[in-house]
Amino acid sequence: MTDALSEVLTYIGVVVVGILVWAALSPFEVLSWWAGWFGDAIYGETIPTTTPNADSPPAASARAESPRPQAYIVFLSGVARVSGESFSYREQDFLRRLAVALPTAVIINDIFPYSVNNLPLTGQPFFARLWRFALRSKLSGPGLAGYLINLRNIWQVMISADKRYGPIFNQAVADVILHTLLRHGYALDQPTPIFVIGYSGAGQVSVGATMYLKEVLHAPVYVVSLGGVFASDPGVMAADRVFHIYGTRDRVHKSGLFAPGRWSIFPGSAWNRAKREGRVEMINVGPLGHTGAGGYLDAKRHLPNGIAFVDATVACIRKLVETQLALHTPE
Numbered sequence: 507m508t509d510a511l512s513e514v515l516t517y518i519g520v521v522v523v524g525i526l527v528w529a530a531l532s533p534f535e536v537l538s539w540w541a542g543w544f545g546d547a548i549y550g551e552t553i554p555t556t557t558p559n560a561d562s563p564p565a566a567s568a569r570a571e572s573p574r575p576q577a578y579i580v581f582l583s584g585v586a587r588v589s590g591e592s593f594s595y596r597e598q599d600f601l602r603r604l605a606v607a608l609p610t611a612v613i614i615n616d617i618f619p620y621s622v623n624n625l626p627l628t629g630q631p632f633f634a635r636l637w638r639f640a641l642r643s644k645l646s647g648p649g650l651a652g653y654l655i656n657l658r659n660i661w662q663v664m665i666s667a668d669k670r671y672g673p674i675f676n677q678a679v680a681d682v683i684l685h686t687l688l689r690h691g692y693a694l695d696q697p698t699p700i701f702v703i704g705y706s707g708a709g710q711v712s713v714g715a716t717m718y719l720k721e722v723l724h725a726p727v728y729v730v731s732l733g734g735v736f737a738s739d740p741g742v743m744a745a746d747r748v749f750h751i752y753g754t755r756d757r758v759h760k761s762g763l764f765a766p767g768r769w770s771i772f773p774g775s776a777w778n779r780a781k782r783e784g785r786v787e788m789i790n791v792g793p794l795g796h797t798g799a800g801g802y803l804d805a806k807r808h809l810p811n812g813i814a815f816v817d818a819t820v821a822c823i824r825k826l827v828e829t830q831l832a833l834h835t836p837e
Contacts, residue, residue: 533665536675539622548623548685576831577611577699578692579604580683582619584706584797585659596803597705600816607824611701617686619704619711620662622678624686627655663707666714667737667765676714676741683715684722697725699834701827706758706796709734709750717744726834730823733759733796738767738777748786749826751819753794753802791822 581604583597593601593615605613618624627641640654665671666679683702692698700723704712709731717740719727729741731750735758742748752759762768767775773782780786794815795801804815813821 533668533671536622536665536671536678539678540674548682574696575610575612575691575698577608577701577827578687578690579608579611579613579827580617580687580700580702580712581613581615582617582702582704582708582712583615584708585620585656585663586797587618587620587655587659594803596798596801596805596816599805600803600820603816603820604823607820608827611827612690612692614686614690617682619679619682619708620659622675622682624682627658660707663710663735666710667739672714672739676711676739677718679711680715680718680722683719694723699726699728699831701728701730701830703730703732703823704734704736705732705802707735709759709762710736710739712736713739713741713745713748716741720744726830728826728830730826731759732819732823733802735759735762737762737765738772738775740776742780742785743776743783745785747830748780749789750786751789751791751802751822753791753796755793755795755800756802758796787826789822789826791818794818 581601583593586594601613601615605611618626621627636654662675665675687700688694692700700719702712702716702719704710709729712729712731712734713736716727716729726746727744729745729748731748733752733756734750736742750759766772768777769775770778772778777786791802792809794804797803800807800815802815802819805817807815809815809818
């Protein structure tokens with residue numbers, strides 16, 4: 507019994523040490539990008555087809571029939587993704603419904619927010635085999651190996667929030683978003699509003715990138731945090747508005763409260779200043795959880811009024827988008 511316990515403790519120790527080493531090396535990618543060692547080109551040079559099918563996510567660029575879209579909506583997925591195209595079936599369904607609800611908007615969903623150059627994990631030059639194995643494990647088992655993907659992307663979220671490496675990482679992601687907007691027909695000489703939806707851990711990435719987007723774009727940039735986890739990033743002051751959508755059964759989004767800048771005892775933080783200036787709006791969508799069954803994107807569970815959870819989420823986003831567009835449109 508003692509030997510067995512010793513082996514278990516040794517295994518746990520090795521895992522903990524491995525995680526700590528991994529955390530220490532996580533900034534290497536963003537620093538290498540900044541130094542110009544690799545990743546100069548932004549992955550994703552082609553625009554996907556505009557005709558979605560039953561087995562794929564909706565088109566990355568869903569244009570309305572009108573010659574000029576009224577808005578561009580950029581969807582940044584949660585930490586379970588390995589690329590900008592590996593969506594869960596719930597995310598696929600959510601994006602389809604969102605495209606139907608907002609037919610005059612361009613929906614962009616081909617961005618991997620946990621890479622400095624939009625390169626998917628399965629396409630990385632050194633660890634592609636590891637991430638392919640983790641993805642296969644996530645889909646077919648053992649599921650534990652699939653959590654490597656979540657852990658790796660969580661480290662990237664923490665880098666985005668870090669005062670030392672965050673500015674570099676967030677600038678890189680902003681470059682990816684800008685490049686993708688241009689590929690999907692965004693006109694820099696027209697102030698078309700942009701809504702960046704950050705789901706889960708991508709809430710921090712969307713807030714972090716906004717400050718650098720605003721330096722280039724002469725247009726309103728709104729952050730829509732869907733159960734997002736984020737710190738008191740300067741981006742909340744740069745965004746025209748920050749909408750934080752949350753459910754009462756979502757405990758994950760509260761993780762952002764671990765960031766001291768989100769505490770009320772620091773009134774000078776970016777978050778508290780943004781709240782005082784009315785830049786932040788907290789939106790409670792009811793008894794929704796974070797992900798999976800009972801989450802924001804669940805189509806099978808319903809609110810007491812009979813509306814599916816995913817439809818409640820879509821309706822909330824549609825309302826805030828239409829409200830901001832009405833305010834933006836000149837009379």
